[in-house]
Amino acid sequence: xxxxxQSFTFGNPPDEMSLDNGRTLGPVTLSYETYGTLNxxxxxxxxxxxxLTADSHAAGYYSEKxxxxxxxxxLIGEGKAxxxxxxxxxxxxxxxxxxxxxxxxxxxxxxxxxxxxLFPVITIRDMVRAQHYLIDHLGxxxxxxxxxxxxxxxxxxxxxxxxxxxxxSIIPVSCSAHLTAQGIAFNEIGRQxxxxxxxxxxxxxxxxxxxxxxxxxxxxxxxxxxLSEEKLQHRxxxxxxxxxxxxxxxxxxxxxxxxxxxxxxxxxxRFDANSYLYLTRAIDLFDLAIEGDLSKGVxxxxxxxxxxxxxxDWLFPPSETIQIVDILRQQQKNVDYVEIKTYHGHxxxxxxxxxxxxxxxxxxxxxx
Amino acid sequence: xxxxxQSFTFGNPPDEMSLDNGRTLGPVTLSYETYGTLNxxxxxxxxxxxxLTADSHAAGYYSEKxxxxxxxxxLIGEGKAxxxxxxxxxxxxxxxxxxxxxxxxxxxxxxxxxxxxLFPVITIRDMVRAQHYLIDHLGxxxxxxxxxxxxxxxxxxxxxxxxxxxxxSIIPVSCSAHLTAQGIAFNEIGRQxxxxxxxxxxxxxxxxxxxxxxxxxxxxxxxxxxLSEEKLQHRxxxxxxxxxxxxxxxxxxxxxxxxxxxxxxxxxxRFDANSYLYLTRAIDLFDLAIEGDLSKGVxxxxxxxxxxxxxxDWLFPPSETIQIVDILRQQQKNVDYVEIKTYHGHxxxxxxxxxxxxxxxxxxxxxx
Numbered sequence: 001x002x003x004x005x006q007s008f009t010f011g012n013p014p015d016e017m018s019l020d021n022g023r024t025l026g027p028v029t030l031s032y033e034t035y036g037t038l039n040x041x042x043x044x045x046x047x048x049x050x051x052l053t054a055d056s057h058a059a060g061y062y063s064e065k066x067x068x069x070x071x072x073x074x075l076i077g078e079g080k081a082x083x084x085x086x087x088x089x090x091x092x093x094x095x096x097x098x099x100x101x102x103x104x105x106x107x108x109x110x111x112x113x114x115x116x117x118l119f120p121v122i123t124i125r126d127m128v129r130a131q132h133y134l135i136d137h138l139g140x141x142x143x144x145x146x147x148x149x150x151x152x153x154x155x156x157x158x159x160x161x162x163x164x165x166x167x168x169s170i171i172p173v174s175c176s177a178h179l180t181a182q183g184i185a186f187n188e189i190g191r192q193x194x195x196x197x198x199x200x201x202x203x204x205x206x207x208x209x210x211x212x213x214x215x216x217x218x219x220x221x222x223x224x225x226x227l228s229e230e231k232l233q234h235r236x237x238x239x240x241x242x243x244x245x246x247x248x249x250x251x252x253x254x255x256x257x258x259x260x261x262x263x264x265x266x267x268x269x270r271f272d273a274n275s276y277l278y279l280t281r282a283i284d285l286f287d288l289a290i291e292g293d294l295s296k297g298v299x300x301x302x303x304x305x306x307x308x309x310x311x312x313d314w315l316f317p318p319s320e321t322i323q324i325v326d327i328l329r330q331q332q333k334n335v336d337y338v339e340i341k342t343y344h345g346h347x348x349x350x351x352x353x354x355x356x357x358x359x360x361x362x363x364x365x366x367x368x
Numbered sequence: 369x370x371x372x373x374q375s376f377t378f379g380n381p382p383d384e385m386s387l388d389n390g391r392t393l394g395p396v397t398l399s400y401e402t403y404g405t406l407n408x409x410x411x412x413x414x415x416x417x418x419x420l421t422a423d424s425h426a427a428g429y430y431s432e433k434x435x436x437x438x439x440x441x442x443l444i445g446e447g448k449a450x451x452x453x454x455x456x457x458x459x460x461x462x463x464x465x466x467x468x469x470x471x472x473x474x475x476x477x478x479x480x481x482x483x484x485x486l487f488p489v490i491t492i493r494d495m496v497r498a499q500h501y502l503i504d505h506l507g508x509x510x511x512x513x514x515x516x517x518x519x520x521x522x523x524x525x526x527x528x529x530x531x532x533x534x535x536x537s538i539i540p541v542s543c544s545a546h547l548t549a550q551g552i553a554f555n556e557i558g559r560q561x562x563x564x565x566x567x568x569x570x571x572x573x574x575x576x577x578x579x580x581x582x583x584x585x586x587x588x589x590x591x592x593x594x595l596s597e598e599k600l601q602h603r604x605x606x607x608x609x610x611x612x613x614x615x616x617x618x619x620x621x622x623x624x625x626x627x628x629x630x631x632x633x634x635x636x637x638r639f640d641a642n643s644y645l646y647l648t649r650a651i652d653l654f655d656l657a658i659e660g661d662l663s664k665g666v667x668x669x670x671x672x673x674x675x676x677x678x679x680x681d682w683l684f685p686p687s688e689t690i691q692i693v694d695i696l697r698q699q700q701k702n703v704d705y706v707e708i709k710t711y712h713g714h715x716x717x718x719x720x721x722x723x724x725x726x727x728x729x730x731x732x733x734x735x736x
Contacts, residue, residue: 181600181624185592188625189585196581198566213564217557221589224553229682232549238655254652256549257556284622287606314597 001060001077001084003070007031007100010133013109017130020123027109030134031100032056032092035076036084038138045140046082047131048072048091049148049155051349052222052279053271055099058091072149074353081353081360087144092134094127094155096279098272101130105206105272115274116203122278124151124286128158135166144367147171147360149349150316151279154286157324161288161300169304169367171360174313174349176320177288177297183315186225187280190218194273203274215273216264223263228312228345232256288324295327306336306363308356310348336363369428369445369452371438375399375468378501381477385498388491395477398502399468400424400460403444404452406506413508414450415499416440416459417516417523419717420590420647421639423467426459440517442721449721449728455512460502462495462523464647466640469498473574473640483642484571490646492519492654496526503534512735515539515728517717518684519647522654525692529656529668537672537735539728542681542717544688545656545665551683554593555648558586562641571642583641584632591631596680596713600624656692663695674704674731676724678716704731 009029011017016026033056038045048058051071059076061069070091075081082089093099096119104119111118135143146159146167153175160170179187194200197214205211224232236256289297307325309318318339328335338359342348349356377397379385384394401424406413416426419439427444429437438459443449450457461467464487472487479486503511514527514535521543528538547555562568565582573579592600604624657665675693677686686707696703706727710716717724 178606180597181604181606181622182592182597184606184622185588185600185624185628188622188628189588189592192585192588193561193564196561196565196585217560217564220553220557220560224550224557229548229550232553236549238546238549238552238660254549254552254556256553260553260556292606 001035002064003033003035003057003060003062005031005033005056005062005100008134008137010137017133019120019126021121023120025095025102025120028095028102028130028133029100029106030092030095030102030130032090032134033058033060033070034091035059035089036087038088038140042140043142043144044086045088045090045135045138045143046145046147047135047143047159048076048082048089049127049131049146049152050091050093050097051148051150051152052283053267054093054152056091056093059089071350072353075356075360081357081364087364090134090138092131094151094279095130096122096127096275096282098275103272104203104274104278114206116206117274119274119278121281123282124154124158125162127282128155128162131155131159132163132166141166143167145169145171145364147173149173150175150346151283154283157288158286160303160305161298164300164302167303169306169363171306171308171363173308173356174310174316174346176316177294177324178286179284179316180320183225184284186221186315187284190221191277191280193217193221194276200273205273210268211273212268215268215271215276216261218273218276219267219271220260220264223260225315226345226347228314228343230312230343231345234343294323295331298324298328298331301328301333304334304363304367306338306359308349308359309339310344310346310352311339311341312343313346313348315346369403370432371401371403371425371428371430373399373401373424373430373468376502376505378505385501387488387494389489391488393463393470393488396463396470396498396501397468397474398460398463398470398498400458400502401426401438402459403427403457404455406456406508410508411510411512412454413456413458413503413506413511414513414515415503415511415527416444416450416457417495417499417514417520418459418461418465419516419518419520420651421635422461422520424459424461427457439718440721443724443728449725449732455732458502458506460499462519462647463498464490464495464643464650466643471640472571472642472646482574484574485642487642487646489649491650492522492526493530495650496523496530499523499527500531500534509534511535513537513539513732515541517541518543518714519651522651525656526654528671528673529666532668532670535671537674537731539674539676539731541676541724542678542684542714544684545662545692546654547652547684548688551593552652554589555652558589558648559645561585561589562644568641571645573641578636579641580636583636583639583644584629586644587635587639588628588632591628593683594713594715596682596711598680598711599713602711662691663699666692666696666699669696669701672702672731672735674706674727676717676727677707678712678714678720679707679709680711681714681716683714
């Protein structure tokens with residue numbers, strides 16, 4: 001499947017998009033891709049939200065030469081869970097990011113320079129509000145489904161509570177009602193790693209050297225939370241790398257260290273440090289509960305839901321997700337729940353596409 | 369109980385102490401404290417090893433005005449688990465550290481300047497080897513017990529396998545045969561945080577500004593691993609601080625963030641960044657197994673053992689400790705095991721002194 005990246009711009013002054021923090025943003029560009037065909041009554045559209053660092057390139061290849069497909073290619077395509085023979089699948093990445101949608105690296109019309117830290121604080125609701133302009137633009141009154149993993153799953157939840165009349169069903173994967181204190185702590189340490197680097201320069205580095213070291217470190221921290229302890233132990237354990245940099249006078253390097261360094265160093269080539277600050281903050285701030293009351297927070301949700309979790313996820317543990325499931329069921333909502341047994345941890349949502357296929361297919365079947 | 373810090377220097381050239389990495393170190397100073405009285409046949413001595421960042425000040429007060437006692441005061445004193453009416457308790461901190469014992473901040477005789485990164489890589493065995501000189505100096509042929517939590521527990525294990533004839537029993541607390549891949553990963557991120565800071569300057573900062581930001585960040589990372597998710601959730605959850613620094617244009621700060629910043633910032637006043645590098649590396653390198661074989665690794669151990677773990681410890685999980693217990697029991701060794709039910713995580717070894725008292729008292733009773 002060959003696909004093309006598209007973009008949509010809206011919110012030109014004076015019709016800027018309003019934000020949760022009271023400010024406005026405009027013009028706003030959203031980068032997105034689509035797979036499959038929108039049917040005549042525009043009722044077969046499925047929207048996919050992106051995770052923290054993912055592009056809108058969820059499926060297919062850009063060219064015959066492309067080595068890797070999009071990040072959820074295992075689920076999207078002909079005959080797959082999100083069957084492109086039946087559904088029109090849209091994947092949009094988020095404002096605040098750095099993959100084509102408006103973010104801190106975009107030009108701030110007032111200064112004519114990149115926003116940097118002048119970019120407004122954004123929330124998951126702001127991301128969804130922007131997507132809602134895109135859905136209007138595509139002429140879709142009601143989405144058949146909104147789905148996504150991790151931060152993408154939070155977007156699905158936000159769609160269901162903010163636009164209950166615009167969505168028929170949601171499939172939030174590997175996410176829960178909010179991040180735990182531990183999750184916020186890890187995000188904060190990632191942000192501090194970036195902000196500690198002199199090259200970060202208060203976010204003004206776009207014409208200078210980027211804070212690559214701090215961003216790599218943030219990614220390394222994040223990466224530990226994406227993998228289960230079991231997987232790390234199985235894959236790396238205490239194995240040593242022989243030919244790596246010798247540290248602190250003669251101590252060999254462990255493979256887990258080498259792996260994290262690699263992950264950190266490749267990440268900085270494709271991601272913007274300021275976006276990392278804004279998007280992790282948006283995740284921290286997301287809370288499905290209202291004043292600590294989850295029952296109150298989900299009252300608006302009347303779409304059918306399929307929650308999918310990964311058994312070894314400790315960033316968004318299944319036990320947290322089950323709290324939403326239980327409360328929605330108490331409210332007589334139609335909720336399915338599947339826990340995938342896996343040792344891939346939070347990252348399972350990207351890897352366990354085979355195990356997710358049947359539950360998703362069953363949930364969507366016959367749905368119009 | 370009023371106590372005094374003491375120190376002992378040995379290994380003066382040409383009689384330097386040899387190290388695991390083939391180099392030598394000397395002169396070597398060890399900082400230590402003692403509580404109680406050594407009996408006539410010198411058979412009532414208990415040695416306590418320190419954790420990563422702890423001083424030798426394990427019990428009592430330095431003066432009447434002192435606000436806080438030593439870090440294991442709940443266990444050491446008259447009528448306590450390590451009863452100073454019966455036992456002569458010694459707490460020594462470690463080489464590589466920065467609390468009075470020889471470490472990277474000490475003067476390197478060859479250059480006349482602080483060692484910095486010229487300090488040799490040290491291992492837990494090197495720490496124990498240094499303590500063994502102290503025990504000789506105190507005229508003690510055989511220690512009644514060696515104990516300690518976390519890195520202190522690793523020292524107890526190392527004593528039992530390296531000097532089986534010099535120790536009658538060990539009580540390793542909150543530790544296991546080695547750190548997991550995840551534990552190594554967290555240590556490495558802490559080290560990278562320090563080494564990323566320009567003020568670290570390859571370890572040469574003793575006459576300049578210290579890498580306080582990187583060290584604070586390393587401590588913040590460590591601190592997450594010392595506390596259980598449950599405790600973080602219970603104590604902080606998603607509570608916000610009202611009057612704190614406003615970040616990224618209007619987003620409030622979470623209490624967990626403020627707490628970690630506080631912990632990081634107070635830590636840098638009392639700890640040396642280079643010591644953090646060396647001591648975390650020593651912990652990474654410790655392995656009770658020999659070529660992955662734990663049965664082989666513990667063959668030497670013939671002292672009675674009491675292992676104590678904290679149920680919610682995820683840095684040294686009880687499941688890891690139990691592996692040593694099982695193997696020692698297969699080898700017909702005399703091993704007791706107690707898991708303290710607590711939500712304090714790894715830090716439990718500093719907090720759960722009341723719960724640890726009876727098991728320790730029972731284990732030591734009648735022992736000579």
